[in-house]
Amino acid sequence: MKNRLLNAIVKTPHYFISISKLVWRRLPYIALYTVAFAGLIGGAQYLYGQYDRQVIAKAPATNFINYTSFSVQNAREGEDVIFTLCRTHDQNYKVDGTRIVYIIPEGKSEPDKVAVHQKNFEGVIDSGNCQSYFIRNNEYYFKPGKYLITLNLDFKVKYDIGKTIYVKSEPFTIYPQPTGTNDVQAQLNILRQQIQDQQEIINRLSFQSDQSSSQGEANGTIGTNTPPTTQAVTPATGNSNNSGSAGNSGNTTPPPTVKPCRLNVLGIGLLC
Amino acid sequence: MWATMTKTLDDKTKAKLITQVTCVLALVALAAIDAFSVDFAVNVFVYAIIAGILFGVGGVRELVGGVREITKEIPKEADHEK
Numbered sequence: 519m520k521n522r523l524l525n526a527i528v529k530t531p532h533y534f535i536s537i538s539k540l541v542w543r544r545l546p547y548i549a550l551y552t553v554a555f556a557g558l559i560g561g562a563q564y565l566y567g568q569y570d571r572q573v574i575a576k577a578p579a580t581n582f583i584n585y586t587s588f589s590v591q592n593a594r595e596g597e598d599v600i601f602t603l604c605r606t607h608d609q610n611y612k613v614d615g616t617r618i619v620y621i622i623p624e625g626k627s628e629p630d631k632v633a634v635h636q637k638n639f640e641g642v643i644d645s646g647n648c649q650s651y652f653i654r655n656n657e658y659y660f661k662p663g664k665y666l667i668t669l670n671l672d673f674k675v676k677y678d679i680g681k682t683i684y685v686k687s688e689p690f691t692i693y694p695q696p697t698g699t700n701d702v703q704a705q706l707n708i709l710r711q712q713i714q715d716q717q718e719i720i721n722r723l724s725f726q727s728d729q730s731s732s733q734g735e736a737n738g739t740i741g742t743n744t745p746p747t748t749q750a751v752t753p754a755t756g757n758s759n760n761s762g763s764a765g766n767s768g769n770t771t772p773p774p775t776v777k778p779c780r781l782n783v784l785g786i787g788l789l790c
Numbered sequence: 791m792w793a794t795m796t797k798t799l800d801d802k803t804k805a806k807l808i809t810q811v812t813c814v815l816a817l818v819a820l821a822a823i824d825a826f827s828v829d830f831a832v833n834v835f836v837y838a839i840i841a842g843i844l845f846g847v848g849g850v851r852e853l854v855g856g857v858r859e860i861t862k863e864i865p866k867e868a869d870h871e872k
Contacts, residue, residue, distance in 0.1 A: 532801075533801075533805060536801045536802065536804065537805045537808060540806060540809060540847055544847050544848060545846075547845075547847075548843050548847070549842065549846075550842075550846070551841065551843075551844075551845040551846045552838050552839050552841070552842025552843075552846070553838075553842075555837065555838040555841040555842055555845075556835055556838035559834050559837055559838060563834060
Protein backbone atom coordinates (compact mmCIF):
# COMPACT_ATOMS: atom_id res chain seq x y z
CA MET A 519 0.00 0.00 0.00
CA LYS A 520 2.77 2.36 0.93
CA ASN A 521 4.72 1.43 -2.19
CA ARG A 522 1.66 1.91 -4.30
CA LEU A 523 1.11 5.38 -2.86
CA LEU A 524 4.73 6.36 -3.39
CA ASN A 525 4.52 5.04 -6.90
CA ALA A 526 1.46 7.15 -7.60
CA ILE A 527 3.08 10.29 -6.21
CA VAL A 528 6.19 9.74 -8.30
CA LYS A 529 4.20 9.16 -11.45
CA THR A 530 1.91 12.19 -11.00
CA PRO A 531 3.95 14.58 -13.16
CA HIS A 532 4.07 11.88 -15.79
CA TYR A 533 0.28 11.57 -15.71
CA PHE A 534 -0.07 15.33 -15.82
CA ILE A 535 2.00 15.52 -18.96
CA SER A 536 0.07 12.65 -20.55
CA ILE A 537 -3.25 14.33 -19.81
CA SER A 538 -2.04 17.65 -21.22
CA LYS A 539 -0.89 15.95 -24.40
CA LEU A 540 -4.18 14.12 -24.73
CA VAL A 541 -6.25 17.33 -24.28
CA TRP A 542 -4.04 19.19 -26.74
CA ARG A 543 -4.34 16.42 -29.29
CA ARG A 544 -8.15 16.26 -28.98
CA LEU A 545 -8.66 20.03 -28.77
CA PRO A 546 -10.80 20.38 -31.94
CA TYR A 547 -13.20 17.68 -30.73
CA ILE A 548 -13.28 19.25 -27.27
CA ALA A 549 -14.11 22.66 -28.80
CA LEU A 550 -16.84 21.15 -30.94
CA TYR A 551 -18.47 19.33 -28.05
CA THR A 552 -18.13 22.45 -25.85
CA VAL A 553 -19.99 24.63 -28.35
CA ALA A 554 -22.65 21.93 -28.83
CA PHE A 555 -23.24 21.55 -25.10
CA ALA A 556 -23.24 25.33 -24.57
CA GLY A 557 -25.95 25.68 -27.20
CA LEU A 558 -27.91 22.78 -25.77
CA ILE A 559 -27.78 23.89 -22.14
CA GLY A 560 -28.30 27.56 -22.99
CA GLY A 561 -31.28 26.75 -25.17
CA ALA A 562 -32.80 24.55 -22.48
CA GLN A 563 -32.32 27.30 -19.91
CA TYR A 564 -33.90 29.89 -22.15
CA LEU A 565 -36.91 27.71 -22.91
CA TYR A 566 -37.39 26.91 -19.22
CA GLY A 567 -37.05 30.62 -18.37
CA GLN A 568 -39.76 31.54 -20.86
CA TYR A 569 -42.07 28.88 -19.50
CA ASP A 570 -41.39 29.94 -15.91
CA ARG A 571 -41.96 33.59 -16.79
CA GLN A 572 -45.36 32.75 -18.28
CA VAL A 573 -46.34 30.73 -15.24
CA ILE A 574 -45.40 33.57 -12.89
CA ALA A 575 -47.10 36.22 -15.02
CA LYS A 576 -50.34 34.26 -14.93
CA ALA A 577 -50.16 33.46 -11.22
CA PRO A 578 -52.40 35.64 -9.01
CA ALA A 579 -50.78 38.08 -6.61
CA THR A 580 -52.14 36.10 -3.66
CA ASN A 581 -49.70 33.31 -4.54
CA PHE A 582 -46.91 35.65 -3.42
CA ILE A 583 -48.52 37.81 -0.73
CA ASN A 584 -51.84 36.74 0.70
CA TYR A 585 -53.57 39.01 3.22
CA THR A 586 -55.58 36.89 5.61
CA SER A 587 -56.82 39.63 7.94
CA PHE A 588 -57.06 43.42 8.05
CA SER A 589 -58.55 44.61 11.29
CA VAL A 590 -58.78 48.11 12.75
CA GLN A 591 -59.35 48.83 16.41
CA ASN A 592 -62.19 51.15 17.36
CA ALA A 593 -60.92 54.35 18.93
CA ARG A 594 -62.03 57.67 20.34
CA GLU A 595 -61.85 61.01 18.64
CA GLY A 596 -58.37 62.50 18.83
CA GLU A 597 -56.58 59.18 19.36
CA ASP A 598 -54.25 57.32 17.02
CA VAL A 599 -55.90 54.58 14.99
CA ILE A 600 -54.22 51.18 15.10
CA PHE A 601 -54.70 48.61 12.36
CA THR A 602 -53.25 45.11 12.07
CA LEU A 603 -52.40 43.31 8.86
CA CYS A 604 -51.94 39.54 8.80
CA ARG A 605 -50.51 37.95 5.67
CA THR A 606 -48.51 35.03 4.36
CA HIS A 607 -45.67 35.65 1.94
CA ASP A 608 -42.78 33.66 0.52
CA GLN A 609 -40.37 36.60 0.46
CA ASN A 610 -40.00 39.96 2.17
CA TYR A 611 -41.15 41.91 -0.85
CA LYS A 612 -40.59 45.60 -1.26
CA VAL A 613 -44.00 47.19 -1.72
CA ASP A 614 -45.22 50.63 -2.55
CA GLY A 615 -48.82 51.56 -2.49
CA THR A 616 -51.68 53.80 -1.56
CA ARG A 617 -53.76 53.80 1.58
CA ILE A 618 -57.19 55.38 1.37
CA VAL A 619 -59.43 56.15 4.33
CA TYR A 620 -63.17 56.11 3.59
CA ILE A 621 -65.98 57.35 5.77
CA ILE A 622 -69.30 55.53 5.70
CA PRO A 623 -72.04 58.16 6.13
CA GLU A 624 -74.48 57.56 8.94
CA GLY A 625 -77.37 55.43 7.89
CA LYS A 626 -75.52 54.22 4.79
CA SER A 627 -73.62 51.04 4.12
CA GLU A 628 -70.23 50.21 2.76
CA PRO A 629 -70.97 50.69 -0.97
CA ASP A 630 -71.80 54.34 -0.18
CA LYS A 631 -68.40 55.06 1.34
CA VAL A 632 -66.65 58.34 0.61
CA ALA A 633 -62.87 58.77 0.38
CA VAL A 634 -61.59 61.31 2.90
CA HIS A 635 -57.83 60.74 3.11
CA GLN A 636 -55.16 59.24 0.89
CA LYS A 637 -51.51 58.50 1.54
CA ASN A 638 -48.77 56.94 -0.58
CA PHE A 639 -46.17 54.83 1.16
CA GLU A 640 -43.22 52.51 0.62
CA GLY A 641 -41.87 49.71 2.69
CA VAL A 642 -40.66 46.14 2.99
CA ILE A 643 -42.89 43.31 4.15
CA ASP A 644 -41.70 42.17 7.57
CA SER A 645 -40.74 38.62 8.25
CA GLY A 646 -43.57 37.99 10.70
CA ASN A 647 -47.11 37.11 9.69
CA CYS A 648 -48.91 39.94 11.49
CA GLN A 649 -47.88 43.57 11.77
CA SER A 650 -49.54 46.56 13.44
CA TYR A 651 -49.46 50.08 12.03
CA PHE A 652 -50.65 53.50 13.19
CA ILE A 653 -52.50 56.36 11.63
CA ARG A 654 -51.37 59.18 13.87
CA ASN A 655 -53.75 61.86 15.01
CA ASN A 656 -51.61 64.53 13.32
CA GLU A 657 -51.64 62.56 10.06
CA TYR A 658 -55.41 62.42 9.82
CA TYR A 659 -57.96 63.61 12.35
CA PHE A 660 -60.76 61.07 12.70
CA LYS A 661 -64.04 62.66 13.63
CA PRO A 662 -66.69 60.45 15.22
CA GLY A 663 -68.23 58.07 12.72
CA LYS A 664 -67.80 54.83 10.83
CA TYR A 665 -64.76 54.32 8.62
CA LEU A 666 -63.11 51.87 6.28
CA ILE A 667 -59.48 51.61 5.10
CA THR A 668 -58.26 50.10 1.84
CA LEU A 669 -54.72 49.27 0.74
CA ASN A 670 -53.56 48.97 -2.83
CA LEU A 671 -50.06 47.49 -2.98
CA ASP A 672 -47.63 47.06 -5.87
CA PHE A 673 -44.60 44.79 -5.68
CA LYS A 674 -42.26 42.92 -8.02
CA VAL A 675 -41.62 39.19 -8.07
CA LYS A 676 -39.21 37.02 -10.08
CA TYR A 677 -38.16 38.36 -13.49
CA ASP A 678 -39.27 41.81 -12.30
CA ILE A 679 -42.88 40.98 -13.01
CA GLY A 680 -45.16 43.43 -11.24
CA LYS A 681 -48.09 42.31 -9.12
CA THR A 682 -50.83 44.29 -7.44
CA ILE A 683 -52.85 43.36 -4.41
CA TYR A 684 -55.90 45.09 -2.98
CA VAL A 685 -57.08 44.60 0.57
CA LYS A 686 -59.93 46.18 2.53
CA SER A 687 -60.44 46.48 6.25
CA GLU A 688 -63.51 45.75 8.27
CA PRO A 689 -65.57 48.83 9.15
CA PHE A 690 -64.53 50.43 12.41
CA THR A 691 -65.98 53.20 14.57
CA ILE A 692 -64.52 56.36 16.03
CA TYR A 693 -66.40 57.33 19.18
CA PRO A 694 -66.67 60.86 20.53
CA GLN A 695 -64.82 61.90 23.66
CA PRO A 696 -66.92 61.21 26.77
CA THR A 697 -66.83 64.67 28.50
CA GLY A 698 -67.65 68.28 27.54
CA THR A 699 -67.54 69.41 24.02
CA ASN A 700 -66.76 66.97 21.32
CA ASP A 701 -63.93 69.03 20.02
CA VAL A 702 -60.75 68.36 21.98
CA GLN A 703 -59.05 71.20 20.27
CA ALA A 704 -61.74 73.63 21.45
CA GLN A 705 -61.24 72.42 25.01
CA LEU A 706 -57.53 73.06 24.72
CA ASN A 707 -58.15 76.56 23.39
CA ILE A 708 -60.46 77.33 26.31
CA LEU A 709 -57.86 76.15 28.78
CA ARG A 710 -55.16 78.24 27.12
CA GLN A 711 -57.34 81.35 27.33
CA GLN A 712 -57.98 80.72 31.01
CA ILE A 713 -54.27 80.38 31.64
CA GLN A 714 -53.57 83.67 29.89
CA ASP A 715 -56.23 85.45 31.94
CA GLN A 716 -54.81 84.12 35.18
CA GLN A 717 -51.33 85.13 34.11
CA GLU A 718 -52.43 88.73 33.56
CA ILE A 719 -54.04 88.84 37.00
CA ILE A 720 -50.87 87.49 38.60
CA ASN A 721 -48.73 90.05 36.78
CA ARG A 722 -50.95 92.89 37.99
CA LEU A 723 -50.96 91.65 41.55
CA SER A 724 -47.21 91.21 41.76
CA PHE A 725 -46.67 94.68 40.33
CA GLN A 726 -49.02 96.22 42.86
CA SER A 727 -47.33 94.47 45.77
CA ASP A 728 -43.92 95.69 44.61
CA GLN A 729 -45.23 99.23 44.27
CA SER A 730 -46.81 99.30 47.70
CA SER A 731 -43.78 97.89 49.47
CA SER A 732 -41.35 100.36 47.86
CA GLN A 733 -43.50 103.42 48.70
CA GLY A 734 -43.98 102.28 52.32
CA GLU A 735 -40.21 102.25 52.87
CA ALA A 736 -39.70 105.75 51.49
CA ASN A 737 -42.19 107.31 53.96
CA GLY A 738 -40.69 105.73 57.06
CA THR A 739 -43.51 103.45 57.63
CA ILE A 740 -41.37 100.49 57.70
CA GLY A 741 -43.10 97.47 58.93
CA THR A 742 -46.57 98.45 57.98
CA ASN A 743 -47.85 95.85 55.72
CA THR A 744 -50.57 97.53 53.84
CA PRO A 745 -52.36 94.91 51.84
CA PRO A 746 -52.26 95.58 48.10
CA THR A 747 -55.55 96.51 46.63
CA THR A 748 -56.86 95.64 43.27
CA GLN A 749 -57.97 99.18 42.65
CA ALA A 750 -56.08 101.26 40.20
CA VAL A 751 -52.87 102.61 41.64
CA THR A 752 -50.54 104.87 39.78
CA PRO A 753 -46.89 104.97 40.74
CA ALA A 754 -46.68 108.77 40.96
CA THR A 755 -49.59 109.41 43.33
CA GLY A 756 -49.00 106.58 45.79
CA ASN A 757 -51.28 104.38 47.77
CA SER A 758 -54.42 105.83 49.36
CA ASN A 759 -54.05 103.57 52.39
CA ASN A 760 -50.73 105.05 53.29
CA SER A 761 -50.88 107.82 55.87
CA GLY A 762 -47.74 109.40 54.69
CA SER A 763 -49.10 110.25 51.37
CA ALA A 764 -48.43 113.98 51.73
CA GLY A 765 -44.79 113.40 51.66
CA ASN A 766 -44.93 111.41 48.56
CA SER A 767 -45.03 114.27 46.18
CA GLY A 768 -41.57 115.32 47.03
CA ASN A 769 -40.08 111.92 47.00
CA THR A 770 -38.01 110.79 44.16
CA THR A 771 -38.79 107.13 44.45
CA PRO A 772 -36.96 104.91 42.06
CA PRO A 773 -39.13 103.23 39.39
CA PRO A 774 -40.45 99.92 40.64
CA THR A 775 -38.68 96.93 39.29
CA VAL A 776 -40.79 94.00 38.34
CA LYS A 777 -39.22 90.91 39.72
CA PRO A 778 -39.09 88.07 37.15
CA CYS A 779 -40.98 85.03 38.34
CA ARG A 780 -41.91 81.68 36.93
CA LEU A 781 -45.21 79.93 37.37
CA ASN A 782 -45.99 76.31 36.73
CA VAL A 783 -49.60 76.05 35.58
CA LEU A 784 -50.89 72.68 34.44
CA GLY A 785 -47.38 71.60 33.74
CA ILE A 786 -46.74 74.58 31.49
CA GLY A 787 -43.90 76.87 32.63
CA LEU A 788 -44.98 80.50 32.28
CA LEU A 789 -42.97 83.64 32.84
CA CYS A 790 -44.72 86.35 34.89
CA MET B 791 -7.87 -6.98 -9.80
CA TRP B 792 -7.94 -3.30 -10.65
CA ALA B 793 -4.17 -3.14 -10.48
CA THR B 794 -3.89 -6.17 -12.75
CA MET B 795 -6.27 -4.69 -15.27
CA THR B 796 -4.77 -1.24 -15.30
CA LYS B 797 -1.26 -2.59 -15.66
CA THR B 798 -2.04 -3.50 -19.22
CA LEU B 799 -3.27 -0.04 -20.05
CA ASP B 800 -1.00 2.30 -21.90
CA ASP B 801 -0.35 5.85 -20.79
CA LYS B 802 -2.74 7.31 -23.29
CA THR B 803 -5.61 5.18 -22.08
CA LYS B 804 -4.80 5.88 -18.46
CA ALA B 805 -4.73 9.62 -19.15
CA LYS B 806 -8.07 9.34 -20.89
CA LEU B 807 -9.59 7.47 -17.97
CA ILE B 808 -8.30 9.94 -15.44
CA THR B 809 -9.58 12.89 -17.50
CA GLN B 810 -13.03 11.39 -17.91
CA VAL B 811 -13.43 10.41 -14.27
CA THR B 812 -12.26 13.87 -13.16
CA CYS B 813 -14.75 15.55 -15.51
CA VAL B 814 -17.62 13.41 -14.24
CA LEU B 815 -16.75 14.18 -10.62
CA ALA B 816 -16.46 17.90 -11.41
CA LEU B 817 -19.86 17.94 -13.09
CA VAL B 818 -21.48 16.19 -10.16
CA ALA B 819 -19.85 18.57 -7.66
CA LEU B 820 -20.84 21.71 -9.57
CA ALA B 821 -24.41 20.48 -9.99
CA ALA B 822 -24.65 19.86 -6.24
CA ILE B 823 -23.28 23.33 -5.45
CA ASP B 824 -25.69 24.92 -7.93
CA ALA B 825 -28.64 23.03 -6.50
CA PHE B 826 -28.03 23.67 -2.81
CA SER B 827 -26.60 27.17 -2.81
CA VAL B 828 -28.98 30.13 -2.98
CA ASP B 829 -26.70 32.98 -3.98
CA PHE B 830 -24.11 31.16 -6.10
CA ALA B 831 -24.95 29.97 -9.62
CA VAL B 832 -22.54 28.11 -11.90
CA ASN B 833 -22.21 29.54 -15.37
CA VAL B 834 -23.51 27.53 -18.31
CA PHE B 835 -20.15 27.72 -20.06
CA VAL B 836 -18.41 25.96 -17.20
CA TYR B 837 -20.74 22.99 -17.62
CA ALA B 838 -20.25 23.13 -21.39
CA ILE B 839 -16.46 23.14 -21.16
CA ILE B 840 -16.30 20.23 -18.73
CA ALA B 841 -18.79 18.22 -20.80
CA GLY B 842 -16.83 19.13 -23.94
CA ILE B 843 -13.62 17.78 -22.44
CA LEU B 844 -15.43 14.66 -21.21
CA PHE B 845 -16.78 13.82 -24.65
CA GLY B 846 -13.92 15.35 -26.61
CA VAL B 847 -11.18 13.10 -25.29
CA GLY B 848 -13.17 10.20 -26.66
CA GLY B 849 -13.86 6.77 -25.30
CA VAL B 850 -17.03 7.60 -23.42
CA ARG B 851 -18.66 4.46 -24.70
CA GLU B 852 -15.90 2.39 -23.23
CA LEU B 853 -16.16 4.31 -19.99
CA VAL B 854 -19.89 3.71 -19.74
CA GLY B 855 -19.46 0.10 -20.86
CA GLY B 856 -16.98 -0.61 -18.08
CA VAL B 857 -13.35 -1.47 -17.78
CA ARG B 858 -14.00 -4.76 -19.53
CA GLU B 859 -14.52 -2.81 -22.75
CA ILE B 860 -11.21 -1.04 -22.25
CA THR B 861 -9.23 -4.11 -21.46
CA LYS B 862 -10.65 -6.44 -24.07
CA GLU B 863 -7.74 -8.83 -23.83
CA ILE B 864 -8.05 -9.34 -20.08
CA PRO B 865 -11.10 -11.68 -20.04
CA LYS B 866 -9.15 -14.33 -21.96
CA GLU B 867 -6.32 -14.22 -19.42
CA ALA B 868 -8.80 -14.10 -16.47
CA ASP B 869 -10.67 -17.11 -17.84
CA HIS B 870 -7.40 -18.85 -18.34
CA GLU B 871 -6.34 -18.10 -14.72
CA LYS B 872 -9.61 -19.59 -13.45
